[in-house]
Amino acid sequence: MTIEAPPAAGRAVEEEIAAPPGRGGSSRDRLRHGALAVWSALALLYLFIPIFIVVLFSFNDNQGRFNFTWQGFTLRHWTDPFADPDLARALVNSVEIALISMAIATALGTFMAMALVRYRSRGRSAIDFFVFMPLASPEVVLGASLLAMFLTLNINTGFVTIVIAHVMFTVSYVVVTVKARLEGMDRHIEEAAMDLGASEWTAFRKVTLPMIFPGVAAAAMLSAAISFDDYVITAFNAGQTQTFPLFIFGATRQGVPAEVNVLATMLLVVVLILMGLNVMVQRRLARRDRAAQPA
Amino acid sequence: MAATQAEADIHLDGVSKRFGDMTAVDDLTMSIPRGSFFAMLGPSGCGKTTTLRMIGGFEDPSEGKVFLGGSEVTQLPPYKRDVNTVFQSYALFPHLSVERNVAFGLERKKVGKAEALKRANEALELVQLGHLGKRKPAQLSGGQQQRVALARALVNRPRALLLDEPLGALDLRLRKQLQIELKRIQQDVGITFVHVTHDQEEAMSMADTIAVMNGGRIEQAGSATELYERPRTAFVANFLGISNLIEAKVTGDQRVATHDGVALHAPECAGLIGDVQIGVRPEKITLILDGEPVPDGSNVLRGKILVAAFLGVSIQYVIQAAGGEELTVFAQNTDGTEAFGAGREVQLVWKPEHTFVVQRG
Numbered sequence: 113m114t115i116e117a118p119p120a121a122g123r124a125v126e127e128e129i130a131a132p133p134g135r136g137g138s139s140r141d142r143l144r145h146g147a148l149a150v151w152s153a154l155a156l157l158y159l160f161i162p163i164f165i166v167v168l169f170s171f172n173d174n175q176g177r178f179n180f181t182w183q184g185f186t187l188r189h190w191t192d193p194f195a196d197p198d199l200a201r202a203l204v205n206s207v208e209i210a211l212i213s214m215a216i217a218t219a220l221g222t223f224m225a226m227a228l229v230r231y232r233s234r235g236r237s238a239i240d241f242f243v244f245m246p247l248a249s250p251e252v253v254l255g256a257s258l259l260a261m262f263l264t265l266n267i268n269t270g271f272v273t274i275v276i277a278h279v280m281f282t283v284s285y286v287v288v289t290v291k292a293r294l295e296g297m298d299r300h301i302e303e304a305a306m307d308l309g310a311s312e313w314t315a316f317r318k319v320t321l322p323m324i325f326p327g328v329a330a331a332a333m334l335s336a337a338i339s340f341d342d343y344v345i346t347a348f349n350a351g352q353t354q355t356f357p358l359f360i361f362g363a364t365r366q367g368v369p370a371e372v373n374v375l376a377t378m379l380l381v382v383v384l385i386l387m388g389l390n391v392m393v394q395r396r397l398a399r400r401d402r403a404a405q406p407a
Numbered sequence: 408m409a410a411t412q413a414e415a416d417i418h419l420d421g422v423s424k425r426f427g428d429m430t431a432v433d434d435l436t437m438s439i440p441r442g443s444f445f446a447m448l449g450p451s452g453c454g455k456t457t458t459l460r461m462i463g464g465f466e467d468p469s470e471g472k473v474f475l476g477g478s479e480v481t482q483l484p485p486y487k488r489d490v491n492t493v494f495q496s497y498a499l500f501p502h503l504s505v506e507r508n509v510a511f512g513l514e515r516k517k518v519g520k521a522e523a524l525k526r527a528n529e530a531l532e533l534v535q536l537g538h539l540g541k542r543k544p545a546q547l548s549g550g551q552q553q554r555v556a557l558a559r560a561l562v563n564r565p566r567a568l569l570l571d572e573p574l575g576a577l578d579l580r581l582r583k584q585l586q587i588e589l590k591r592i593q594q595d596v597g598i599t600f601v602h603v604t605h606d607q608e609e610a611m612s613m614a615d616t617i618a619v620m621n622g623g624r625i626e627q628a629g630s631a632t633e634l635y636e637r638p639r640t641a642f643v644a645n646f647l648g649i650s651n652l653i654e655a656k657v658t659g660d661q662r663v664a665t666h667d668g669v670a671l672h673a674p675e676c677a678g679l680i681g682d683v684q685i686g687v688r689p690e691k692i693t694l695i696l697d698g699e700p701v702p703d704g705s706n707v708l709r710g711k712i713l714v715a716a717f718l719g720v721s722i723q724y725v726i727q728a729a730g731g732e733e734l735t736v737f738a739q740n741t742d743g744t745e746a747f748g749a750g751r752e753v754q755l756v757w758k759p760e761h762t763f764v765v766q767r768g
């Protein structure tokens with residue numbers, strides 16, 4: 113499943129909505145307004161139908177190995193979604209990898225962003241470039257070159273190499289997100305903390321971190337989502353380790369167990385809740401920041 | 408030097424700061440006595456903030472040394488210096504309540520939380536914000552935020568308080584009110600205040616000592632009266648109040664001649680030679696109609712009135728001097744007589760001791 117899809121959908125819809133002229137007005141305006149609403153609804157439908165089908169088919173009373181045609185309603189798959197031990201193992205691996213690489217990438221990326229914003233060094237633009245590269249280069253290239261590196265260094269691919277690979281490309285997202293947040297922060301606030309007796313570390317802990325927290329939290333969630341979602345880079349560096357996307361991809365060759373739909377649906381709900389929370393936190397903090405500008 | 412250094416709360420010794428090949432502060436040496444209200448006055452970009460930041464520990468001097476209370480602190484980080492700063496942007500912590508903002512410094516000094524909050528609220532009382540401790544900074548007005556910033560710094564009882572244009576973002580009325588309040592607080596707590604401003608009126612009304620800065624250097628330091636009555640450079644003369652400056656030459660002991668040959672008496676010109684400018688403040692000049700007698704020993708220039716503006720308390724004249732320069736004269740409206748009209752030929756008369764002389768730069 114693709115976790116990035118909903119924000120992209122939101123953006124598309126916003127662009128559509130930004131166009132209409134002021135409400136009220138002539139019947140032509142109203143007509144245009146109506147057409148736009150229909151258009152937006154269609155766009156949403158297009159984006160959400162695949163997700164809807166995933167959810168729907170978790171209730172499909174399918175016979176045989178495939179789960180592609182509707183054969184009646186059942187809760188059968190929901191009674192024991194972890195029945196397939198390989199599936200359960202893959203899911204646990206994916207969650208572990210996502211959490212570990214999220215923790216490492218978030219910590220590393222936050223400090224990298226701090227260094228990039230706070231200290232002007234000669235190599236800054238070069239570092240900026242290297243941070244940006246994983247975002248711009250094709251995943252196949254990243255995956256293959258990482259594998260080449262692991263082979264050269266004689267490292268057996270597996271759980272650890274997946275984590276290393278995921279940290280490597282999610283850290284870029286963290287740096288970019290946290291940097292944006294830091295650049296919007298009055299750096300005198302940090303200086304004020306030190307002025308009042310806080311060491312660099314205390315100032316970071318008590319002042320900087322709470323202030324950039326929305327950015328850090330968003331970055332953490334994003335990197336967990338990307339890690340969980342990744343197929344290409346993982347496939348190169350997984351060795352014998354199964355992850356959830358790898359398992360699904362493998363399973364589709366022999367048929368797709370409906371349990372995959374069940375787990376995907378559960379994940380969808382979890383991700384939706386997380387995203388809802390994220391939006392709420394960001395809104396509240398945005399309001400606080402807006403009001404914090406001196407008059 | 409050693410003696411002044413020991414008395415001085417803050418002492419800068421040959422301090423320079425360069426950003427690339429741009430010199431922001433240029434070989435600055437100054438001493439700020441304990442308990443004084445010291446203003447650094449100068450136009451935007453003259454290096455005031457940079458100087459303050461080097462005292463606070465936020466910039467490393469390119470050269471020179473910084474002393475606080477006699478001991479060198481040049482290499483110490485801000486959190487090891489016994490001074491506190493009030494930033495122009497206030498720099499309050501947006502995620503903490505007002506009282507937690509003020510208690511921040513005390514908590515860093517390991518004062519217990521309850522005690523820290525108690526003292527924070529006392530400090531808030533001092534700036535008349537005792538009732539707003541539970542609010543977030545965003546819920547306060549600009550003037551209130553400014554006071555919180557002040558309380559947050561003062562509560563630590565630092566050796567000195569550094570204020571970087573603390574009133575710059577406020578409107579005129581609030582600024583006047585807070586000027587008085589700041590002065591009162593400084594007298595109450597007896598802490599050295601270093602107050603940076605580009606507003607000459609603010610500096611003159613608040614400070615014991617004013618250092619006028621220009622281009623990274625101190626042009627002149629002294630009391631407001633000294634700077635106003637006896638400016639030593641044309642920059643100081645022009646920056647504080649209105650000056651009438653006239654090109655002249657030193658011709659002898661206490662004697663100068665203007666560029667158009669008028670001999671004037673200038674007791675203040677000791678030590679100056681060659682090309683100078685002489686100056687006199689507009690309110691020191693009396694206008695006497697051409698042909699009428701002038702008091703003995705006065706300095707006299709001739710001129711023609713261009714503009715006469717009645718301002719109630721005074722009359723402001725713009726006069727074209729015989730030498731060509733436009734001079735300003737304020738005549739006190741003490742007896743309610745009619746102003747001289749434009750076009751009248753007049754004599755500008757003032758006492759020699761009101762003449763100041765600056766080297767032509």
Ligand SMILES: Nc1ncnc2c1ncn2[C@@H]1O[C@H](COP(=O)(O)OP(=O)(O)O)[C@@H](O)[C@H]1O
Nearest residue numbers: 426430431449450451452453454455456457458
């Ligand atoms: N971090 C910096 N990097 C480069 N130039 C700076 C920096 N800080 C200040 N300057 C320059 O130094 C000069 C003095 O600045 P500043 O001390 O802020 O002046 P003031 O406070 O008197 O307006 C200005 O020309 C400014 O552009």
Ligand SMILES: [Mg+2]
Nearest residue numbers: 452455456457
């Ligand atoms: Mg400044």
